Amino acid sequence: MNRCYIKDLNNYYNKEVRVKAFVDNIRDLQYVQFVILRDSSGKVQVTIEKNEENKDLVEIVSNLTLESTVDVVGTLMENEKVKLNGMEILPSKIVVTTKSLPELPIDIKDKNKSLRETRLDYRFLDLRRDDNNLFFKCQTIVLHAMREYWVSKGFIEINSPKICAGVAESGAEVFKLDYFGEEASLAQSPQFYKQMAMAAGFDKVFEIAPAFRAExxxxxYHATEIFMVDAEISWIDSVDDVMDMQEDWIKYVLNKLRDTYGKEIKETFNVEISNTDVKFPRITFDEAKRILKENFNYVSEKEDDFERKEEELLCKYVKEKYNSDFVFITKFPKSSRAFYHNIDENGYSNSYDLLYKGVEITTGAQREHRPDVLERQAIEKGIDPESIRFYIDFFKYGCPPHGGFGFGLARLMMKIFEFDNIREVTYLYRGPNRLTP
Structure with missing residues (x-):
């Protein structure tokens, strides 16, 4: 007999079913035993009356431990008295496939959760939590929707190398390694290679892949290994084309998530998916600084960028004025931007940050595609052009005007679900003090 997922059981009332699952709960009473089974799709009650006919089953259940795995065959019955979905399985066979140790190192039902570091030590148990199960199902929908949108628009998915020569394009700390006697590093972004795709005539590309930051x-908000989501498009007239695409894409992703799991997200996390009917406001950097001063009397020592507090205040202002959780901040001073950003005649970069619920989740820009200007801007940033000669050469044989954006997947998921720590939204977190499991 084939296994049936718990979510599909309601198609088999009064029929024999087979369920393979974890033991979620056990109640051993005087005349009856109740076992709650849990698989990745849901939970179901198994009911065993204590009688002569069921003595072998009663013995098995009497020795069961929580989180053991079982293979159960029985008849599915409708029973409105059962609070759990109004159904129960009356078993004819129970096989314990693995028996868990009786004492668990963490309490996976603790609503307040155990100490975070202990839970990370036993992440394989922590991930059995109902909320974690739902979260990673939601992340799957988010990733699928991202790809679905881009593929429908004719984008090409690329897989850039993660072992790289040369310096990091942003000056970030990198993990160095010995590559057959040559010095190499782990990629901290696919920036150079997605721009290479523009020079290759790929027109529109995206990549969802790991990146590494030795910080x-x-x-x-920080981790040493993250999943980056990147996109790049050619033949743009301005950076507005990049923002238009990203806004449309994000709204598509959020709508898909709401349609698929909106009800469950509200019930489990008490979170509403952000409103996607409102156009994301666009505010220049200088205007944003004025808003902070005039509305919050807040003046930062950072003159060419924002502090975290400023991002929070700007999002509060935008939420109240425009009812939007998102805001594009444009026209940053070139001093705070990478050398490959296109600069306008007034010395501002044609770039933007996308803020979401109080934090920057994306940096995007029109790129500088003229090799002579690119080389000059690299020198201005203290970068030896020879160390990135392979990159500058991409643009010597014709390259369309282009732009794009990149951000960390975990940061987006944190803000969608209003979690306060990247460790909660990462399958297996990596940080300065975390290399296992």
Whole structure:
């Protein structure tokens, strides 16, 4: 007999079914035993009356431990008295496929959750939590929707190398390694290679892949291994084309998530998916600084970028004025931007940050596609052009005007679900003090 997922059981009332699952709960009473089974799709009650006919089953259940795995065959019955979906399985066979140790190192039913680091030590148990199960199902929908949108628009998916020569394009700390006697590093972004795709005539590309940052940061927003989501498009007239595409794409992703799991997200996390009917406001950097001063009397020591507090205040302002969780901040001073950003005649970069619920989740820009200007801007940033000669050469044989964006998947998921720590939204977190499991 084939296994049936618990979510599909309601198609088999009064029929024999087979369920393979974890033991979620056990109640052993005087005349009856109740076992709650849990698989990745849901939960179901198994009911065993204590009688002579069921003595072997009663013995098995009497020795069961929580989180053991079982293979159960029985008749599915409708029973409105059962609070769990109004159904129960009356078993004819129970096989314990693995028996769990009786004492679990963490309490996976603890609504307040155990200490985070302990849960990370036993992540394989922590991930059995109902909320974690739902979260990663939601992330799957998000990733699928991202790809679905881009593929429908004619984008090509690329897989850029993660072992690289030369310096990091943003000056970030990198993990160095010995590559057959040559110095190499793990990629901290696919920036150079997605731009190479523009020079190759690919027109529109995206990549969803790991990236590595050797930063000894212990904040709630940083990790040493992340999944980056990147896109690049050719033949743009301005950076507005990039923002238009990203806004349309994000709205598509959020709508798909709402349609698929909106009800469950509300019930489990008490979170509403952001409103997608409102156009994302666009505010220049200088205007944003004025808003902070005039509305919040807040003046930062950072003159060419934002502090985290400023991002929070700007999002509060935009939420109240426009009812939007998102806002594009444009026209950053070139001093705070990468050398490959296109600069306008007033010395501002044709770039933007996308803020979402109080934090920057994306940096995007029109790129500088003229090799002579690109080389000059690299020198201005203190980068030896020879160290990135392979990159500058991409643009010597014709390259369309282009732009794109990139961001960390985990940061987006944190803000969608209003979690306060990247460790909660990462399958297996990597940080300065975390290399296992």
């Amino acid at each position: 000894k940061s212990h904040t709630s």
